[in-house]
Amino acid sequence: MANDEFSYIRQWTGRSAGQAGDGLVVGIGDDAAVFSVSSDKEVIACCDAMVETVHFLRETMHHTDVGYKSFISNISDIAAMGGVPRFAMVTIAKPAAWTPEECSQIYDGMYEACREYGVRIIGGDTVSAPDALHLSVTMLGEVERGMALLRSAAKPGDAVFVTGTVGGAAAGLDLLFKVKEHGTPMQYDPYWEPLVRLHQRPSAQVMAGRLLQQASGIGALNDVSDGLASELWEIAEASGVAISVERDMLPIAGLVREYAETVGKDAVDWALYGGEDYQLVGTVQGTKAEILAQMFARQGLSFSLIGKIEAGSPQVFLQAPDGSSKRLNKDGYNHFR
Amino acid sequence: MANDEFSYIRQWTGRSAGQAGDGLVVGIGDDAAVFSVSSDKEVIACCDAMVETVHFLRETMHHTDVGYKSFISNISDIAAMGGVPRFAMVTIAKPAAWTPEECSQIYDGMYEACREYGVRIIGGDTVSAPDALHLSVTMLGEVERGMALLRSAAKPGDAVFVTGTVGGAAAGLDLLFKVKEHGTPMQYDPYWEPLVRLHQRPSAQVMAGRLLQQASGIGALNDVSDGLASELWEIAEASGVAISVERDMLPIAGLVREYAETVGKDAVDWALYGGEDYQLVGTVQGTKAEILAQMFARQGLSFSLIGKIEAGSPQVFLQAPDGSSKRLNKDGYNHFR
Known part of the structure; x- marks a missing residue:
């Protein structure tokens, strides 16, 4: 990650700082996040992408909506297994046409979904994109052992x-x-x-x-x-x-x-x-x-x-x-x- | 995911079919993957993206190299926590200029890394991209409880x-x-x-x-x-x-x-x-x-x-x-x- 991108991600995800607890051992700021799972639970994992011009247009979605919906589509996959969402990781590929402030609004929408569904952002990657904005969200949840709905x-x-x-x-x-x-x-x-x-x-x-x-x-x-x-x-x-x-x-x-x-x-x-x-x-x-x-x-x-x-x-x-x-x-x- | 994309991903990730075992409860083919974690371990999670023109060019990397390296950069993050990589999820955003066969070669490289490092692909998302190819890989690993290196x-x-x-x-x-x-x-x-x-x-x-x-x-x-x-x-x-x-x-x-x-x-x-x-x-x-x-x-x-x-x-x-x-x-x- 180049340095300017690193400073962006710190700014956008500052709300995730000092968030240890509820099983989160290491959050944003190391090579990877670490969390624990209680012994009667299994981990549910899914990911879902949203690409500008393919899944949304600037004319049809506010920036906050883009972030919010990118989380809902993933939380929905956890719900469809009968599970509870816990942690999210966000990869954002930012083209020059999107300002840091606009991207920050995408994160506003994500954090809104986080509050409503009890999810925490624990990691991700921020890279440049040559053209369209790409979001790829990974959602990690849990479900009682052997009890996922298929x-x-x-x-x-x-x-x-x-x-x-x-x-x-x-x-x-x-x-x-x-x-x-x-x-x-x-x-x-x-x-x-x-x-x-x-x-x-x-x-x-x-x-x-x-x-x-x-x-x-x-x-x-x-x-x-x-x-x-x-x-x-x-x-x-x-x-x-x-x-x-x-x-x-x-x-x-x-x-x-x-x-x-x-x-x-x-x-x-x-x-x-x-x-x-x-x-x-x-x-x-x-x-x-x-x-x-x-x-x-x-x-x-x-x-x-x-x-x-x-x-x-x-x-x-x-x-x-x-x-x-x-x-x-x-x-x-x-x-x- | 549109239907043509769904048939691509089945083709590219067919090698992951019937892969239950080693703690994997549900692999590719449901809303989400499900896996278990032994009670003395914690989960390590990270993600890392590779974008055409930003991280690689067609002239500097074979397609198989792109897939291989996208896994190595993530496995490296797990290694840097002192952990063992287990499962990967892949989001690929495919522009029209990349043929399904070329994308399949990207997966060839990923599966090569899977074999070498004992990783299994358990999910992902396949979407269209308007311009450059984007890969976002999520790697999930494990480490002894409380023993991650920071x-x-x-x-x-x-x-x-x-x-x-x-x-x-x-x-x-x-x-x-x-x-x-x-x-x-x-x-x-x-x-x-x-x-x-x-x-x-x-x-x-x-x-x-x-x-x-x-x-x-x-x-x-x-x-x-x-x-x-x-x-x-x-x-x-x-x-x-x-x-x-x-x-x-x-x-x-x-x-x-x-x-x-x-x-x-x-x-x-x-x-x-x-x-x-x-x-x-x-x-x-x-x-x-x-x-x-x-x-x-x-x-x-x-x-x-x-x-x-x-x-x-x-x-x-x-x-x-x-x-x-x-x-x-x-x-x-x-x-x-």
């Missing part, structure tokens, strides 16, 4: 559920693209503000994941980063099962449906292929589905049963209310291509 | 040591730049081949780090990624001490000195400011320095005593044989700027 555990007879609502992040992005085409970036009718928030400031479902990790009869679990269709396909392939979901059971918020009608788009398409909702989709033994729904209701967490797992080669079907059925494509899509 | 533990009276030789990687890069200017990339007099290898295929000093972790009287430890001067400054600042090293004690290989003379450069400059040698520099109680030197000799590992730690505000001095002394700058330098 994609591969769905069984015929399971019910399929999803937390929260889906399709909202894609609606928000659709709006931001429209605004970008027609007017000043970031200005839109405040009525649609909640949609924009769903795109820029998603939540990770750590509480729901913990509830599922402790519940009985849970099968597979995945987070909705690439759209329901793609996530269901991953479960179908990893578990070797067929999945059937009912179109009219998909939890799509009223405002999303209203916005879709206004702009002549299909809200169900956003739910299936939009992605970035960071909800959890999974399966539970059919006989335990109602008990699970009640557990979620008692915690004030949103929960919907949307379909079922069947024996058969990996497939995902969408059932219409008239009983007709269509096979869903595997693909999420890349919004910025 | 930068901050140097004390007055300690001797300063370095493993192996330094300055060679910078000599190799100097040669590659000359070749790039004057002729076909990658063609040079085979006599200098060892220098090029030092730049393209450095080693990480895991065995030396383990020896130091188990030895008595060890103070601070750092790896030489940015040049001796910069690394010594980090120890001086973290430990609150002054450091004095003797110019004529710096272990510089004969071939490096010979090449420096041939091209009219200063080999000592390369040792102090070149970096990327991935040797270990550290301190040991003065009374135990000779015992440590003998331990290294018995293991067939190269080891040099180069100076001493003194009380005083953080400073680094270079002593000439005539007794004169100059204060060293803190900076490593960025070769590709």
